[in-house]
Amino acid sequence: MSSESEQNGKPVWALALHGGASTGPSKHDVETEAFMAQLLKRGGEMLQQGASSVETVKEMVRALESSGLYLAGKGAAPNKNGEFELDAAIMDGETRLAGSVAGLKGFEHPVEVAEQVMLKTPHIMLVGQGAAQFAGENNCARIDNPEDYYTPVHYDLFDQDERKMTGTVGAVALDVEGLLAAATSTGGAPDKVPGRVGDCPIIGAGTWADERVAVSCTGMGEYFMRANAAADVSARICYARTSLDVATRAVLENVLFLGGKGGLISIDRLGRIAMPFISGSMARGSIHSNGEMVVATL
Numbered sequence: 634m635s636s637e638s639e640q641n642g643k644p645v646w647a648l649a650l651h652g653g654a655s656t657g658p659s660k661h662d663v664e665t666e667a668f669m670a671q672l673l674k675r676g677g678e679m680l681q682q683g684a685s686s687v688e689t690v691k692e693m694v695r696a697l698e699s700s701g702l703y704l705a706g707k708g709a710a711p712n713k714n715g716e717f718e719l720d721a722a723i724m725d726g727e728t729r730l731a732g733s734v735a736g737l738k739g740f741e742h743p744v745e746v747a748e749q750v751m752l753k754t755p756h757i758m759l760v761g762q763g764a765a766q767f768a769g770e771n772n773c774a775r776i777d778n779p780e781d782y783y784t785p786v787h788y789d790l791f792d793q794d795e796r797k798m799t800g801t802v803g804a805v806a807l808d809v810e811g812l813l814a815a816a817t818s819t820g821g822a823p824d825k826v827p828g829r830v831g832d833c834p835i836i837g838a839g840t841w842a843d844e845r846v847a848v849s850c851t852g853m854g855e856y857f858m859r860a861n862a863a864a865d866v867s868a869r870i871c872y873a874r875t876s877l878d879v880a881t882r883a884v885l886e887n888v889l890f891l892g893g894k895g896g897l898i899s900i901d902r903l904g905r906i907a908m909p910f911i912s913g914s915m916a917r918g919s920i921h922s923n924g925e926m927v928v929a930t931l
Contacts, residue, residue: 644809645922646680648673649898649906650693652703652916653800654852655930661786662916662930665702669918670928672696676806677920686806686814686847687725687748693804694721694744694816701784703916704800706742709820710785712827717779719820720834721747726813726842731757733834734764741774741782744818747834749773757836761828785823801833803849805842805900813847813902815840815863822854832857837864845870845902846877852888852895852912860887866899881907 639645650673652665672693679689698706709717721743722733732751735758737743746768750759759767769775776782786800801819808814817840819833831854832839839850841863848863857863862884869880881899888895889911896910898917908917908927918928 645904646809647807647900647904647906647921648676649805649900649919651803651851651898654895654912655914657913665916666928673918673920680808686808686812689806690804690814690816691744691748694818695742697802698742698818703802704786704820705802705818708786710823712825714827717783719743721818722834722840723747723816724840724842726847729843731836733758735830735834736761737764739765739776740768741776744816746773801851805847805849805898807900807904813842815842815847815849817849837861839863843867846899848897848899850897853893856888856891856893859891877901877905877907881909885909885911
C-alpha cells in the first residue's frame with residue numbers, strides 16, 4: 634500500500650454521501666440527516682473492515698434508494714405519463730470500468746442493475762426496455778406493482794414559493810487499498826418528459842471515478858452534462874495541478890455560468906473530501922478514518 638494512503642501508519646479510508654440539491658431547507662431535513670448519519674457509520678464500518686470502495690458505494694446508494702426519503706429509488710416521482718423511469722451509474726476508479734442504466738422501469742435498485750452492466754457486459758449503458766430485460770435476466774429485484782411500491786417524496790419546504798427540488802442520491806469512497814469509486818441514482822426531475830435522461834447515468838457528467846478522484850453530482854442535470862462536470866474535476870486536478878477544493882468549486886462555477894444549480898461530493902486519493910454546492914441547500918455527509926464525521930443540509 635502506498636504511504637499516500639496511510640496516516641500515522643494506518644490505512645486511510647473515507648466516504649461521502651449526498652441526498653440531492655434543493656432550493657432551501659425542508660421540514661424533512663432532521664429525518665434525512667439522522668438517516669444519513671446512521672448510514673455513514675455503517676459505511677465507515679464497511680471500509681474499516683476492508684470492504685472495497687465499489688462494494689461500499691453500491692451498498693450506500695442501495696440503502697438511499699430503499700429509504701424512500703429522496704427522489705430516487707422508492708421515493709422517485711412519476712413522469713408526465715405517470716410512469717417511473719429511473720437512472721443510475723457506478724464506476725470503479727482503479728479500472729475505470731463503469732455501468733449505467735437510464736429509463737429503467739420495474740426494478741427496486743437501479744444501482745444494482747448498473748453494477749451488473751459493469752460486471753457482466755462489455756457495455757457501459759443500457760436504456761429502457763433493454764435495461765429492463767437485462768435486469769430480469771440477471772435476477773434483479775422486480776417491482777410488481779409500481780403504484781403500491783413507490784412513495785414519491787413531497788418536500789414540505791419552509792419557503793412555499795420555492796418548490797423546485799432534485800433528489801438524486803450518490804456516494805463516493807476511498808478504501809483501505811487506496812482505491813476510489815462513485816455511484817449515483819435518481820428518479821429524475823419530477824413531472825419530467827417521458828424518456829428524459831439527466832446527468833446521473835452519463836459517465837463523466839454526473840458520475841466519475843479514476844485514480845485521482847471520485848465524484849457524484851446532483852442538481853439540474855442538463856447543465857452538468859454541458860459542463861461534463863464530474864470528469865472535469867479530475868481533469869483540473871491532473872492538468873492544472875489544483876487542489877480538490879479548488880477543482881470542485883471551479884467546476885460548479887462553470888455550471889453556474891451556464892445557468893445551472895446543484896452540487897457534488899468528491900474524495901481524492903489522499904482521502905481529502907469536498908462537498909460544495911451552488912443551490913439553496915444540499916443534503917450531504919462524510920466520514921473519515923481520522924474520526925471526523927459531518928452531516929449537513931444547509
